[in-house]
Amino acid sequence: MDDMNHDLLDCLIIGGGAAGLTAAVYLGRYRRRVLVLDAGDSRLKWIPRTRNVPGFPEGIEGPELLERMRQHARVYDVPIEQVLVDALRREPDGSFVAQAGERSWRARFVIYATGARDVVPEGVDGFHDGLSAGQVRFCPVCDGFETQGQRVAVLGKAGHGLRESLFIAGFGNEVTWLAMASKDDVDPPDLEQLREAGVRIADSPPQQIECGVGSGVRVKLRNGQLLEFDTLYPALGITHACGLAAALGARAQADGQLEVDAHQQTAVDGLYAAGDVAVDLNQIAVATGHAAIAATAIHNRL
Template sequence: MIYDCAIVGGGIAGTQAAVQLGRYRHSVVVIDAADGRSTMCRKYHNLLGFPDGIGGPELRAIGRKQAERLGVQYIRGRATAARQEDDGFLVTVGDLAEVRARRLLIATGVKDRLPDFPALMPCLGISVFVCPDCDGYEVADRRTLVLGAGEAGLSMALELTHWTHNIVYINHEMKPVSVDKLAGLIEQGIAYIEQPIRELLTEDDRLKGVLLADGSVMAGDRAFVAFGGNDVRSSLAGQLGAKLAGNRHIVVDPRTKMTSVRHVWAAGDVTLHSEQAAVAMGDGNQAAIWMHKSLIGHVNWSKAGTLS
């Protein structure tokens, strides 16, 4: 079987695209490894219509059910390779399975580099956060710990001063920071600690503080993590020859979301955009619209806007 559309990634962007393409009555398959950001975030706080927030797993489940009602199929697995064929694309899933499709959407996202603390995952989106644009508001006027590495953590601490100045930056990996930037941190009244964290102190999903390597406890009921070195999952696009930015994000046409490879689209955090759930939804929907237009032949690419 050859599908009209294959979507690699069942997160926010991929699922939104699947819903839209299902409503166009195209045959659609979503290949989902189910280990992206949306599987870990316990609460999105800044989405229209959810004033009390909604969890990533819950939103994914609702979206998948909506897509499946429209005939969209899901395959659990990791897409490991992709290549062009005469009639479209072949995507390898795991070691053996293969999926063929006329159009391809890459919505593989970004994998955050997070410390290996068992208590961290239950707190993500509740009392420990990753994105200041999403959740800086959640620490407004509160004591906030920044758990990070080198200048990635330092930059996070400085960015959070928009909401609070009661900040402690703990350089867990003890990576170097410039003297000038460290001086700027101190000028902002941010405390700086350079030693490893032994463990997070929590009650269920609520942070209470951290136990440091020297045995001391640093109290705090809110934290941000910032370790840098996130994994941009753009390898499939690279295999197909799509244009990548210097930071490995996939470059897409701002209007159509198509990559530099004809009939390959990308949406969500794997592209160059603000890494927000709402933006990912918009990306997925926009990509789906243009995938549909290409399938029914209603596109003048010279006017639609494409990457060269």
């Protein structure tokens, strides 16, 4: 415990993606003692090339952006430890202790920036190749623009699949909703909306989906019909990685999205959340904005 007292940090940042690394830069520049604990699985790694990050008119590959953000944090001597934090607790004096196996770190404040995960469809052949080739996409807010003039399939049930199909259809493409259900299961007002937006509903649920580099997406329906698309959007939802914060008493919605106040503080005093874990608009710009707000709020309390 003496060692931990000696090493009392100003802030621990759990998660070293877009939000965590931005918080590291801000707190480093505020000359605070901080440490990033990161399991190394940022969603940035999945982005073939992002084109909506301000300052990169030609776009930038996700892994390269991640590496630049890490370098940026190191400029201010913020250490980044590659570990998966498996427990977070509060000491009687109000400080926080994060634990990873036998190791632990203690700090007055925590920024929780653990991100979110897209639900990946099962049984799609060549899924990862399709993802790196931009044939499988997860985020129409990010890259719907790139689907102009394309044949696009949306794989998602009920409300989520419906909303995503309508949203994507706004980009001047040809959208087919692989509803995973019969057309008869869609409410008449929804059917009308889909018709107005020009979205087709596949005649039967998909049986097999296949992606291949440069060869588009082939879908075999249960009725035997074969369809071809340029792009597939799985729309199966997202889960927010809220576990450690929720266990400390932070409030979360049913899908795990953490509730925060205007300064990004959760329901637990001193525990802040930033990025995908605390928002439904999963964007780099939002994550970095959150992090700037949280880091500055903490700096002002130290």
